[in-house]
Amino acid sequence: MDFSLSAEQQERYTHIRKSAEELLDWNKLADLGLLGAAVPEEYGGAGSGALDTALLYEGASVGGADSGLLFAAAAHLFACVRPVLEFALPETRRKLLPALCSGKLVAGNAMTEPEAGSDISRLATTATQVDGGYLLDGVKSFVSNGPVADLYVTYATTNPDGGYFASTAFAVDRDTPGLVAGGPMAKSGLTACQAGEVRFTRCFVPDDRVLGSPGQGQLVFRTSMRWERSCLFAIYLGQQERLIQECVRHVRDRRQFGKRLADLQPVADRLADMKLRLESGRLLLYRACTEIDGGQDPDLWIALAKLAVSEAAVATALDATRIFGGRAFLTEYGIEEQLRDAVPATTFSGTSDIQRQLIAREMGL
Secondary structure, eight states, X not given: OOOSOOHHHHHHHHHHXXXXXXXXXXXXXXXXXXXXXXXXXXXXXXXXXXXXXHHHHHHHHHTTOOHHHHHHHHHHXXXXXXXXXXXXXXXXXXXXXXXXXXXXXXEEXXXXXXXXXXXXXXXXXXXXXXXXXXXEEEEEEEEETGGGOSEEEEEEESOTTOGGGSEEEEEEETTSTTEEEOOOOOOSSSTTSOEEEEEEEEEEEEGGGEESSTTOHHHHXXXXXHHIIIIITHHHHHHHHHHHHHHHHHHHHOEETTEEGGGSHHXXXXXXXXXXXXXXXXXXXXXHHHHHHXXXXXXXXXXXXXXXXXXXXXXXXXXXXXXXXXXXXXXXXXXXXXHHHHGGGGTTTSOHHHHHHHHHHHTTO
């Protein structure tokens, strides 16, 4: 079993890592391929698989790109562009994907509701079938990229008694009558990714904007989550790598009681634990991506990876605050910002408890 990257993968990783300081806005994300990495070249993407896409996001994060900006790109690509690629009609794909990959169009993930998070079977938003399409009614909250998006991938109940086939996925243009996007929420973390409310009121969506077939909302959402719960969390591998490097530099230079912090065994032990969490999560995430690329059933590995990486991100950010002490709460060091960006990782894309349930299910419990 070979755990090393190919020369080509290493070259791309190094390039994006060195280019990360250029990632200052949406256009730069597009220029470096982050908005269309996992899209075939015929639609304007790079044609990369899950592992190569994850490496791109990890490298950008290690290089110092803003976590919120990378999160915005990941939400755009994995929760929105991938569903359009895999489930839209051919003519819809040809119309939307080149603009989404180039950054001309920004996509927003409109799934979460005030009374429902990742449970797509309990959506209050409804889609009523009419001649030529559907009328959407409902409210979505915490819509990633919501205040600035040009296109929303959203989900609504089309058959309340349909069980697994109760919901349907849609791609809705921002300027559709009956769609109102709210302003940005005041968040404490991932602030470069604006999130807001989107309201649908008798919003007409034509049949050619249905993703998949009516009733396939669960399938569309589950497929997009496979990519999001794996590739997106490469951002947090990069964040952990960066935090560990900063902590190592700090404990080598900082002295207390006549000793370097690096010479204190409890400090060294803490850093060893941080490294262990990072590398364990990295192996699981790479395995999950490899399973996706190999066409295998990746669900167990994705849930394991998402759980391990998200919990590690929070624990490592907290450890960094302990190592830096009072300096961790000074904005000039950036540690408190990294902590604020890490905390949501155990909630979005399915909470840690949901991942444990998925793991248990895959174990046959």
